[in-house]
Amino acid sequence: MLEVSNVNTYIGKIKIIKNISLKIKAGEIVGLIGPNGAGKTTIMKTILGLTKFTGSITVGNRPVTETNHRALARVGALIEHPVIYPFLTGRQNLELYARNKRDLTQLVSTLQMDSYINNKAKGYSLGMKQKLGIAIALLNHPQLVILDEPMNGLDIEATIGVRKLIKRYADQGTAFLISSHILSELQKIMTQVVLITSGKIIVDQPIEEFNKTSKQKYKVLTEDNNRAMSLLQKEKIPFILKNNFLVIDQKNIFAIQDVLLKNNIHLQEILPLEASFEELVVNILDRERGKEDGR
Ligand SMILES: Nc1ncnc2c1ncn2[C@@H]1O[C@H](COP(=O)(O)OP(=O)(O)OP(=O)(O)O)[C@@H](O)[C@H]1O
Ligand SMILES: [Mg+2]
Numbered sequence: 001m002l003e004v005s006n007v008n009t010y011i012g013k014i015k016i017i018k019n020i021s022l023k024i025k026a027g028e029i030v031g032l033i034g035p036n037g038a039g040k041t042t043i044m045k046t047i048l049g050l051t052k053f054t055g056s057i058t059v060g061n062r063p064v065t066e067t068n069h070r071a072l073a074r075v076g077a078l079i080e081h082p083v084i085y086p087f088l089t090g091r092q093n094l095e096l097y098a099r100n101k102r103d104l105t106q107l108v109s110t111l112q113m114d115s116y117i118n119n120k121a122k123g124y125s126l127g128m129k130q131k132l133g134i135a136i137a138l139l140n141h142p143q144l145v146i147l148d149e150p151m152n153g154l155d156i157e158a159t160i161g162v163r164k165l166i167k168r169y170a171d172q173g174t175a176f177l178i179s180s181h182i183l184s185e186l187q188k189i190m191t192q193v194v195l196i197t198s199g200k201i202i203v204d205q206p207i208e209e210f211n212k213t214s215k216q217k218y219k220v221l222t223e224d225n226n227r228a229m230s231l232l233q234k235e236k237i238p239f240i241l242k243n244n245f246l247v248i249d250q251k252n253i254f255a256i257q258d259v260l261l262k263n264n265i266h267l268q269e270i271l272p273l274e275a276s277f278e279e280l281v282v283n284i285l286d287r288e289r290g291k292e293d294g295r
Contacts, residue, residue, distance in 0.1 A: 082133025
């Protein structure tokens, strides 16, 4: 559906996006994750033909350029602030784009906008505008939908509603590229994780594969942690003490058992420790920063 190859985006003379390649197939939900200033919004704008870039971008095999947006006919997007006409009602804003009235009515009701959809949009709250922006992006069942921080300002119920909508559309074949800082929110729906930092992609994996890396640590409880720790130090097996557990790498689980056995220290518990999705992302970004600093 979307194919981005070796794209560099420049703002002025500064290269913001550095040689990014990315593919999204029909029905996939790709989560674009990265710190502030990583380039998430910029890559989205580039895909929408709104910036100068080198490399190639195609949507449904048709090229997107800065001046030719015909390939984007069936692409819906919400970038930064929704484009809403304040003196029109929410419904009138939707009617500007809607090709099918039933589609419009269904979006309004799924997003629970019925009570205010006939009011002028200038009186809408942040979350109400955000929902209207999401509805505009989803109108007419696009082939590809690009959402920049869609959960911004949404309450819990609205967040759940948007999540359901995204899933329903993806099941019907719409491809999604979604950026978010609320990682746990994306984790529930995305099929692919893309991590970006300083304009470069550092991870691009199916979510199952990404989650597997979360079981690489084990927690160990022994009958005498103090002695165990000094033995591990002597044997140069790395560990950290967390509460009353020792946390070790998966690759050392046999070595630690051997050391303990040899020294007559009984093992009370050894369990895989599941890192949270957030922890994983932070670890990867830290490691990447370390590389950049030449550490
Ligand atoms: N119009 C602009 N002029 C100059 N620099 C810009 C412009 N827009 C973005 N940048 C720079 O490009 C880089 C990427 O910005 P971008 O908005 O894409 O980040 P982001 O990942 O969306 O961040 P956030 O999570 O804060 O939304 C930043 O270093 C930013 O300073
Ligand atoms: Mg952004």
